[in-house]
Amino acid sequence: MASPSSSPRAPTSPPPSPSSSWALSMPLIMEFGDIDNNHVGIDINSLNSVKSNTAGFYSDSRGDGMLTNMSLIGSGPIQVWVEYHGESTQINVTLAPLGVTKPVRPLLSTTYDLSPVLTDQAYLGFSSSTGLSTGHHYVLGWSFGMNTPAPFIDTTKLPGLPYLGPTPQSKLLEIVLPIASALFVLVVGILGVIMVRRHIRYKEVREDWEVEYGPHRFSYKDLFHATKGFKDRNLIGVGGFGRVYKGVLPTSKSEVAVKRVSYDSKQGIKEFVAEVVSIGYLQHRNIVQLLGYCRRKGELLLVYDYMANGSLDNHLYGQEGNATLGWGQRFRIIKEIAMGLLYLHEEWEKVVLHRDVKASNVLLDKQMNGRLGDFGLARLYDHGTDPQTTHVVGTVGYLAPELVLRGKATTLTDVFAFGIFILEVTCGQRPIKEDPQGNQLVLVDWVLQNWHKGSLLDVVDANLQGSYATSEVCLALKLGLLCSHPFPEARPSTRQAMQYLDGDMPLPELLPAHFSFHMLALMKNEGQVDSSTMLPYPSPMMTSFGSISDFSIHGR
Incomplete structure (x- = not known):
């Protein structure tokens, strides 16, 4: 029988093994007669190992050197070779870190006839157990050969282990995040100030009695934008009662003249606005059309056709x-x-x-x-x-x-x-x-x-x-x-x-x-x-x- 070869990466897992009839055991706790909590064992139809040895590998090229111990938890990816010879009934298990050439001397070697154990139809697979603890086990690649050596696994093409720990904090993120948060707060503050100033800039005086004059009332915002903010370059006249600006209404694009008139008392303003609205109905070719008005605190704006x-x-x-x-x-x-x-x-x-x-x-x-x-x-x-x-x-x-x-x-x-x-x-x-x-x-x-x-x-x-x-x-x-x-x-x-x-x-x-x-x-x-x-x-x-x-x- 040829040997399966696998390259699992499992800090806490045992190597894979043919299942159903026998198993390769890497227990993590000392139970069932286990020699220690970091060993490799051959189990056949039982949780008690037929033979076991502390995890490690023989690194010398001739196989007569000392055993180099390996930790099955956290030591990185591990390669496992499991071989069974049908005629000699010999089982060999070899262990080594990923990237190390297969040692000459196996870690475990025993003779056991698997003929009575394996049925005519058998399944080969991998399982793992950690007892009462929890762990993650990954088989990154494996190969199997029957009556022939298992195909070679190119370890350079194996996928990497997924990261299961806490998300690492990037140094760049540690610097950028506080700055971004500060900028966000600053931007929100600036936007708040802008909105308040915008509200104050466009704030108008509106009273209930003006509802009936709605069609003749212009918004201050429209007049502000029409005259480019009442800039001097739009000034077309100055008189004893106010300053007159040229403007273009943003919606209709019609040219208008906007006169800003100051007043310091509300006395009579209702009657005055009523007259302004009434005069807005005047229609004569020799009368400049008064289109409407807008009121702010201490200021009245009259809107005329532009001449x-x-x-x-x-x-x-x-x-x-x-x-x-x-x-x-x-x-x-x-x-x-x-x-x-x-x-x-x-x-x-x-x-x-x-x-x-x-x-x-x-x-x-x-x-x-x-x-x-x-x-x-x-x-x-x-x-x-x-x-x-x-x-x-x-x-x-x-x-x-x-x-x-x-x-x-x-x-x-x-x-x-x-x-x-x-x-x-x-x-x-x-x-x-x-x-x-x-x-x-x-x-x-x-x-x-x-x-x-x-x-x-x-x-x-x-x-x-x-x-x-x-x-x-x-x-x-x-x-x-x-x-x-x-x-x-x-x-x-x-x-x-x-x-x-x-x-x-x-x-x-x-x-x-x-x-x-x-x-x-x-x-x-x-x-x-x-x-x-x-x-x-x-x-x-x-x-x-x-x-x-x-x-x-x-x-x-």
Whole structure:
């Protein structure tokens, strides 16, 4: 019978053996007459060994050397050769560490006839036992030969033993893991700070009553991103009531102008927002569309359609770097603003008081059409009723005398500002300015003085270089003076002013003497002074406004 050869790797296991009829025993405990707990034995149909010997091998080439002991537990992979010769009935068992050439002398050798033991059909296999203890046994490779030597096993191709101990900790992992954990905590902290700052940055003021205005309310986040964070490079205008930024809405990609207005009181803000939303329904080709609003603490943002060519005053005073507006363009813009005012005063479902008509609030679209914008100070009321405004708001130079005295705005106070606007556009001069000596020069005074002297055309903007229609210029100047008359009852209505401009109705015959009033005469009508103090008009009325500055939005 040929010998089976195996290479088990088992720190705690015995070598494999043919089973069923006989066994190769490597017990780990001293039972059944075992010589020690580290031996190799030949067991035949019994747990008691026929022959046994302490585990080891003879390393000398001739086989007559000393036994080198081996530990069956934890010594690494072990090779076992089991040989049986049928004629001589000799059983040889040889042991050696893996990689060592098979020793000449076997560890165990005995004679035993296995013929009665082995049946006609037998099974060859491996088994192991550790008694009360536990262990892992692995057969990494084995070979068997019948009537011939067992084939050679190339130990270099045997698989490695699986690792059963605790997972080894990589030095790299020991360094990286604490750093990664610290970085994770740091990142979470930074993200938390960012989220808090983001919440604060985009925090808005929202109250229950604003629910009904939902479609007209913009989120601050959208406006912030639309204007690139309200950066100065997106700044397109600065006025007494706020700063205006160009933006592109992230969803619709439409261009808008966003005006930031500061307020320091909640008083009246509900009514104001209601008016802003109502004004959002205005639809007219000469009105800049107010799209909606957004509220933050101490700040109100108004969102308008973007006007590509900016404000009229920048073109009048050469700040846009464009060619001076020709008279035809100026006269058309005057008419367009008159049409816009007529729509506000008479043609919409309510009366809208703009309260801040001036060149800087007239915006020009891509086709250079004039549109009245900036409704931040606008008020509205029902037709046939008196307006309830009792606070002075507006811009110095455009304020009607009765507005300063009584603080009550009407459509005629808008007409007064429109008259100043006509003079400003025609003359290319601001309503009030200072001469090199520091004296205030009032535009109305200057126009009146030249009219008295018979040199009315001398006030026309020199940049026009005489290229204008004299009749239209005279009409504009006289209508401007008539609309800015100190007495409100002497001013035309917005509809009448439109008819004068269109030529549908002739301008009343006016003489400079018709404007020789004094502010005190107006005050007399208010019951404040005696008529005996009346003096000739012009400049005292206007220069008396010198102490008035731009009013903020909360002074409503």
